[in-house]
Amino acid sequence: MQTTTRNLILVLGDQLTPTLSSLAAGDPARDRVLMAELDEETTYVRHHKKKIAFLLSAMRHFADELRASGWSVDYVTLDAPEQCGSFSAQVEKAIHHYRPERLVVTMPGEWRVLAMIEAWRAQFSIPVDILPDDRFICTPSAFRTWATGRKQLRMEYFYRDMRRQTGLLMDGDQPVGGRWNFDADNRKAAGVDLFMPRPKTCAPDAITQDVLALVEKRFGDHFGDLHPFWFAVTRADAEAAFAAFVEHALAQFGDFQDAMLAQEPFLYHSVIAQYMNCGLLDPLHICKQVEVAYRANRVPLNAAEGFIRQVIGWREYVRGIYWLKMPGYVHENFFDHHRPLPDFYWTAKTDMACIKEAVTQTREQAYAHHIQRLMVTGNFALLAGLDPHAVHEWYLSVYADAYEWVELPNTLGMSQFADGGLLASKPYAASGAYINRMSNYCGSCAYDVAQRTGPKACPFNALYWNFIARARHRIGTNPRMAQMVRTYERFSPEEQQRIEESAAAFLARL
Numbered sequence: 294m295q296t297t298t299r300n301l302i303l304v305l306g307d308q309l310t311p312t313l314s315s316l317a318a319g320d321p322a323r324d325r326v327l328m329a330e331l332d333e334e335t336t337y338v339r340h341h342k343k344k345i346a347f348l349l350s351a352m353r354h355f356a357d358e359l360r361a362s363g364w365s366v367d368y369v370t371l372d373a374p375e376q377c378g379s380f381s382a383q384v385e386k387a388i389h390h391y392r393p394e395r396l397v398v399t400m401p402g403e404w405r406v407l408a409m410i411e412a413w414r415a416q417f418s419i420p421v422d423i424l425p426d427d428r429f430i431c432t433p434s435a436f437r438t439w440a441t442g443r444k445q446l447r448m449e450y451f452y453r454d455m456r457r458q459t460g461l462l463m464d465g466d467q468p469v470g471g472r473w474n475f476d477a478d479n480r481k482a483a484g485v486d487l488f489m490p491r492p493k494t495c496a497p498d499a500i501t502q503d504v505l506a507l508v509e510k511r512f513g514d515h516f517g518d519l520h521p522f523w524f525a526v527t528r529a530d531a532e533a534a535f536a537a538f539v540e541h542a543l544a545q546f547g548d549f550q551d552a553m554l555a556q557e558p559f560l561y562h563s564v565i566a567q568y569m570n571c572g573l574l575d576p577l578h579i580c581k582q583v584e585v586a587y588r589a590n591r592v593p594l595n596a597a598e599g600f601i602r603q604v605i606g607w608r609e610y611v612r613g614i615y616w617l618k619m620p621g622y623v624h625e626n627f628f629d630h631h632r633p634l635p636d637f638y639w640t641a642k643t644d645m646a647c648i649k650e651a652v653t654q655t656r657e658q659a660y661a662h663h664i665q666r667l668m669v670t671g672n673f674a675l676l677a678g679l680d681p682h683a684v685h686e687w688y689l690s691v692y693a694d695a696y697e698w699v700e701l702p703n704t705l706g707m708s709q710f711a712d713g714g715l716l717a718s719k720p721y722a723a724s725g726a727y728i729n730r731m732s733n734y735c736g737s738c739a740y741d742v743a744q745r746t747g748p749k750a751c752p753f754n755a756l757y758w759n760f761i762a763r764a765r766h767r768i769g770t771n772p773r774m775a776q777m778v779r780t781y782e783r784f785s786p787e788e789q790q791r792i793e794e795s796a797a798a799f800l801a802r803l
């Protein structure tokens with residue numbers, strides 16, 4: 294039993310990893326871990342109820358895991374009288390109580406929290422050690438070095454470096470299969486007759502039941518359905534969920550990565566970002582398991598490469614951009630869009646079948662897959678000129694995997710092009726034809742995807758051309774947009790007029 298505390302180790306809610314640098318540097322016999330459920334963290338946006346329940350339950354299970362391996366853990370629950378509201382106040386109280394020699398913390402995922410921790414150096418009377426977060430492959434400073442001097446940042450080149458650095462899917466210094474990227478094989482639309490694996494579900498245990506009751510009581514008015522709650526909240530269950538994905542879904546992950554089907558929220562996606570982002574799963578380890586499945590001929594190369602690219606490519610790349618560009622990044626608004634978020638982002642009350650489907654499953658599951666986020670809700674926001682900051686806050690609230698370091702560059706950069714093309718090479722803007730090609734939503738929609746203008750026309754169509762019309766002076770020189778700008782400019786003045794009127798009439802009704 295520990296009598297005095299040498300160092301105080303603060304473990305944040307998304308640092309649920311036993312090999313975390315702050316824990317690896319510590320000594321269970323002499324140091325004390327502090328974890329806290331806090332008003333500020335549970336409300337800095339109005340998180341989805343399932344997201345809060347998931348994280349608090351995972352935190353409580355992790356505290357038990359640490360205690361079982363010999364650590365002394367002070368765990369403050371949200372409803373405890375000693376809960377102080379913020380990291381700063383909670384740490385101050387613990388320092389006052391234990392009088393530790395040092396405070397140790399692994400680098401947080403968010404700029405807001407890093408600024409707070411850095412301020413503690415002046416605020417508290419003890420040294421504050423901020424250790425690197427080695428759960429990522431690329432450090433912020435290595436990313437800065439990679440980015441420095443490049444005319445354009447492109448994920449594809451970064452990704453190749455990550456492949457070389459990790460040795461994943463490499464034959465010597467060459468990519469397995471002779472190509473770095475098999476995305477061209479990954480654009481299949483899904484038929485309704487496909488067999489759909491489902492993510493592994495876990496029944497809530499007693500700890501989770503307590504958390505669910507707490508969340509219902511405290512956050513009953515937040516967006517989202519709390520029940521049924523089926524996320525894994527322990528490392529063992531998250532690993533089992535990932536193993537089930539590898540066995541049942543990974544082989545078709547590549548083929549149907551971009552597909553969307555009504556009533557099928559998950560298709561062949563892994564549904565593990567929430568586990569990776571809070572530290573229950575290790576990104577490099579899971580990529581190695583995917584490579585093993587490929588080398589054992591259990592999954593094709595386009596699936597294995599596609600999956601590994603998302604994790605060591607996109608995930609690391611967006612984090613690099615986040616730390617390179619914060620704190621200013623959050624305010625970027627290249628197209629000067631200011632329209633408020635329509636209510637249907639919360640209520641799903643809209644005649645647009647694609648948006649209704651994406652928002653309904655978001656409310657039910659705190660999950661939508663990448664193409665729904667990018668090409669349905671994100672695409673609509675871009676075309677309708679919604680305020681990118683409001684869009685960012687929506688994405689940060691509603692998904693169980695949402696943390697600012699990963700959500701912000703995806704929303705502001707990839708989806709809204711609000712950084713003017715720093716992250717993505719072109720705006721992800723598309724008309725209804727794209728959604729129709731990749732989904733079965735349009736068949737049951739009140740609108741007609743084949744019509745460009747008029748009251749029955751799919752709103753994405755007029756909005757798309759209207760976006761091209763208003764944005765062409767800013768994006769017309771982008772080689773990937775020039776063709777669409779030229780097409781628009783070849784429309785007759787009457788057609789251009791009809792597009793403008795249809796778009797304006799729709800936006801006026803929002």
Ligand code: FAD
Nearest residue numbers: 562563564565566603607608662663666667694695700703
């Ligand atoms: P899969 O499709 O099975 O992919 C496997 C893994 O690859 C994911 O678990 C994830 O860790 C990683 N990955 C895939 N694409 C990306 C990407 N673009 N950026 C970073 N990692 C990626 N991802 C988050 O983790 N948190 C977010 O808050 C988030 N917000 C997003 C907001 C928008 C507007 C968009 C367009 C994308 C966002 N993404 C976010 C990226 C991506 O949509 C999710 O990672 C993915 O849908 C999670 O589901 P999955 O685990 O089934 O992923």
Ligand code: DLZ
Nearest residue numbers: 305306307329330331334335401402403
């Ligand atoms: C997201 C979140 C929530 C909802 N609640 C807590 C919490 O109560 N306590 C905590 O330590 N962390 C929480 N988090 C995660 C933090 O917000 C996260 O650590 C920071 O965003 C830094 O990435």
Ligand code: SF4
Nearest residue numbers: 645647725735738751
């Ligand atoms: Fe969405 Fe348009 Fe298709 Fe309706 S017709 S589902 S609004 S893309």
